[in-house]
Amino acid sequence: MPFGKNARVLRDIKARVEVQDSEVLRRAYIAVARNETLPSQVRYQAQLQLNNFTKYQRPTTVKNRCTETGRGRGILSKWGLCRYQFRLKALKGELPGVVKATW
Structure with missing residues (x-):
């Protein structure tokens, strides 16, 4: 029985690609959101942008799969x-x- 790429593997590959593409922007937003020397409005906007990332752009969706x-x-x-x-x-x-x- 030959094994093909099932939906779980394809979903994991998609998540890995999206996380890699959005990593630099995500880290920039995190740095701005945690910087206490910046005005609170700027930090708040950065936090809102972090919350707008899709679920596949978050590193917690990447799982190790065969x-x-x-x-x-x-x-x-x-x-x-x-x-x-x-x-x-x-x-x-x-x-x-x-x-x-x-x-």
């Missing part, structure tokens, strides 16, 4: 795979730098 199956638990972040898919690919020799141990 890129093959979309599973959200047991992810090996270096390869982006869950434990089971990592095992399957390692046994087939499809992962660079991973070899089966010989005892």
Whole structure:
């Protein structure tokens, strides 16, 4: 059974792209909102702009998911795979730098 990109993986990819695109602007608004030397009206406007970001522009929406199956638990972040898919690919020799141990 071939695994394709399911909705969870696509949603996670979209969230990662949006967070990366809006990160500089988000950090600027945070810096202005927390700067107590600025007038309160300016800080308030910066906070309002932060609240207007979409849910995909917030870093808390980014989750580690398996890129093959979309599973959200047991992810090996270096390869982006869950434990089971990592095992399957390692046994087939499809992962660079991973070899089966010989005892």
